[in-house]
Amino acid sequence: MASAPRIVAELGRPETPAETADRKAAASRAYRQSKTFRNLVAALLVTMAVVAVVYFGVPRGSLPDPEEADVAAAAQSASASIGHPLLVPVVPQNWRANSARLEGSMWRVVYAPPSGYVRVAQGVGVDAGWATKVLGGFAPSGTVTIDGITWDEYTIPSAARTDTVSYAISTTAGSDTVLIYGATDASTAAVAAAGVTDQILTMREEKR
Known part of the structure; x- marks a missing residue:
């Protein structure tokens, strides 16, 4: 004996064959969509796991520091090219030489002391206003004596x-001008000045 058609509560009556087919089709679609979403989530989790393994598992080294400049070797080479003696400052061991090169008529060494930076520049055969030009037009504000040598002093206002x-x-x-300058103070500049005292005196003697 055939069973009576199922009464659907929402309808208050038995489903028609078309409504039954629609309900089953909707249930099938919902299942497929749910399965697709679960597959998508699973794939995303696998991808994230692979990325995490690569990121945390592969060794990554930092870029090495640039090689420190060999001031003596650079000065010797540049001096030979122009036939003129160039300064090789004597500075503390914890001062790193970042560069040393001849730029036109200027030999310049850039140091990184514990704080700031210091440039030791030698203007080869330059005129009396060379230092002021390098400093952007600033004139000396006074003088200071370091190891018996009198230096013009420039204090540049922050503005x-x-x-x-x-x-x-x-x-x-x-015949040259030596300029020591940078993001520094008087005491640090004096250390650099003391490191070229003997060479400056020798160059002065040779001019006589």
Whole structure:
């Protein structure tokens, strides 16, 4: 004996064959969509796991520091090319030499002391206003004596600073001008000045 058609509560009557087919089709679609979503989530989790393994599992080294400049070797090479002696500053061991090169008529060594930076520049055969030009037009504000050598002193106000230069000193060395400048203070610049004292005196003697 055939069973009576199932009464659907929402309808208050038995489903028609079309409604039964629609209900089953909707259930089938919902199942497929649910399965697709679960597969998508699973694939995403697998991808994230692979990325995590690559990121945390593969060794990554930091870029090595640039090689420190060999000031003596660079000075010897540049000096030979122009036939003129160039300064090789004697500085503390914890001062790193970032660069040493001849730029036109200027030999310049850039040091990184524990704080700031210091440039030791030698203007080869330059005129009397060379240091002022390098410093952007600033004239000396006074003088300071270091190891018996008198240096012109430049104190650059913060509002007018360019290239972060805050302090500088300059003096003559034979036909050249030596300029020590940078993001530094008087005491640090004095250390650099003391490191070229003997060479400056020698160049002055040779000019006589």
